[in-house]
Amino acid sequence: MGGAQERTLRADAARNRARLLDVATEVFTTRGVGVPTEQIARAAGVGVGTLFRHFPTKEALLEAVMVRRLETMAAQTAQLAAEAGPTEAFFACFRLVVQQSSGKDEFTRALAAAGVDAHASLQEPTMEIQTRLTELLAGAQRAGAVRPDLGLPELIALLAGTGKALEQLGSDPAPRERIFKVVFDGLRPR
Amino acid sequence: MGGAQERTLRADAARNRARLLDVATEVFTTRGVGVPTEQIARAAGVGVGTLFRHFPTKEALLEAVMVRRLETMAAQTAQLAAEAGPTEAFFACFRLVVQQSSGKDEFTRALAAAGVDAHASLQEPTMEIQTRLTELLAGAQRAGAVRPDLGLPELIALLAGTGKALEQLGSDPAPRERIFKVVFDGLRPR
DNA sequence: GTGAAAACGGAGTCACCAGTCCGATTCTAG
DNA sequence: CTAGAATCGGACTGGTGACTCCGTTTTCAC
Structure with missing residues (x-):
């Protein structure tokens, strides 16, 4: 390929x-x-x-759109990871991914519903992002900024959840910031 | 009516x-x-x-289903609120609502997409639940168990978000519990 | 038990949408 | 500039799913 x-x-x-x-x-x-x-x-x-x-196919179009979004996200994540210390990088990426992934899972669900395939071209950028996230998470945990009992699955779940929470809110930045505060506070050790 | x-x-x-x-x-x-x-x-x-x-109408069926779910939820919430102290009641209801609302917003979105109406019969149970939640939140805040800068909108957003986070995870209880830990910890004052 | 009103079932209608086909149009090599 | 290949546009097809219509069946008051 x-x-x-x-x-x-x-x-x-x-x-x-x-x-x-x-x-x-x-x-x-x-x-x-x-x-x-x-x-x-x-x-x-x-x-x-x-x-x-x-x-x-409509599905192919969806897939192409997704691939581009994922690739962009991977690149931005990589850049952020390179620019800052482990703690800052982790939280910055958390914000970034949450912002970017608004409505993303409607896509993946639609793709999944359309057949078991479709994964092929999504696999690569998805893996890339997950690798970055794993590194960032480990780094932040090593730095003592994130509770050590969390793994990649929990991180992904929290990213999706935070995204959903923000969708519920309007565009007013104050409540949005409060959501981040709650989640970030919860991520800290004990 | x-x-x-x-x-x-x-x-x-x-x-x-x-x-x-x-x-x-x-x-x-x-x-x-x-x-x-x-x-x-x-x-x-x-x-x-x-x-x-x-x-x-298919929409009418959806609406009827939603109304029943909401009414059940309101009743359960009311019961929990009566049975325990403010702090326990709040967190118990948080869990309850999160569990019950799995997939709920797909409904509301479908209803919203079907026209501006449909609200009529949903309004009442929705309001009922929101009233309960407001009371519970206020109670927990008065008891010092929840940060005071959160309002009903943020609570609702967090409920939806936590539900989404749990959906991402499998049915394995350990990671799910870790999500609750993060969120509940984040809800606490400072 | 009986007959009329209430309810049922599912074939048929209509609108909508993904995907095809081919004559018309636009690009580019020479 | 021109021929022919690449591309375009949109009418058309096939399938699907919400909703209707009416002959048949079930319930219930007497």
């Missing part, structure tokens, strides 16, 4: 493909994955035929 | 209605709200015609 089928897309094709990805990301995250494909094509200024030529 | 249209349903009709509600509750919570109505009718041992006579 090297991925050398990039037969130099024609200029307009490349433009349309990129535009579709952007629009799909926007629409799926704001209006949910149930939005008809035609509306996405319309919003991107192309016909449905074009959409299905680039992404043979 | 008095609610006096209970014209003494015929015996079989009452039985079928109850059965439909039970089956729908089970199916919606385990397999999601996307399950076709026909499968619910089938599982309840009736035809689709019967289902739609009792609940004129």
Whole structure:
């Protein structure tokens, strides 16, 4: 699976493909994955035929969007991890992942529902992020900033949960910050 | 909206209605709200015609299920609140609501998506629960067991978030308990 | 027991949406 | 500039699922 089928897309094709990805990301995250494909094509200024030529399946489009989001997240996480001490890096990444993953699991659920496959291209970026998180968690625990009885599964669960909690709240920053306070406080040892 | 249209349903009709509600509750919570109505009718041992006579709309069925769940939750909450001191009652109710609300917001989202109405019959039990929660929160704060800067919105967000976190985890009780530890610890003052 | 009202069941209708097909259009090599 | 290949657009198809309609069955008052 090297991925050398990039037969130099024609200029307009490349433009349309990129535009579709952007629009799909926007629409799926704001209006949910149930939005008809035609509306996405319309919003991107192309016909449905074009959409299905680039992404043979709605599921494939979803997958492409997810992969991009995950890759971006992995890169940002890596950068944060390199820039700060273990404790700061851990909490900064926690915030980052929580923010980015808003609505993410609706995607994964939709993908899962569409069949057992789909994982292939998601596996890699997912693993990458999990590796980073494992390192960050271990680092923060070594530094005594996070209770030592937590593992990666609990961390992931807390990330998802915190994301959900923030969704419930409006955009007012004060209550949001209070949620972070509660969670971060709970993460500290004893 | 008095609610006096209970014209003494015929015996079989009452039985079928109850059965439909039970089956729908089970199916919606385990397999999601996307399950076709026909499968619910089938599982309840009736035809689709019967289902739609009792609940004129899929949305109406969803709403009826929700109302029952909320009412049960309100009752359990009230009982717990009466049985224990403020601190214990608060944390016990927190656990209860989290457990009960697994998958609940998929319902509300589906209802919201189906139109702006639907609220009518949900309003009352929702308010009831919120009132209880407000009292419990205030009680626990007065007792010094919960940080005083949290309000009802934050509590609700945390309940939803904790529920989501637990969903991520399997059924193994140990990690689940660790999540509760983190959240409860975070809820404590300073 | 009996007949009419109440309820049932499920085939049929209608709308919606993912995915296909092919004539029309646009790009690019020469 | 031009030919032909790559791409496009959107009408069309097939399948699915919510909801309706009506002939058949069940309940219940007498």
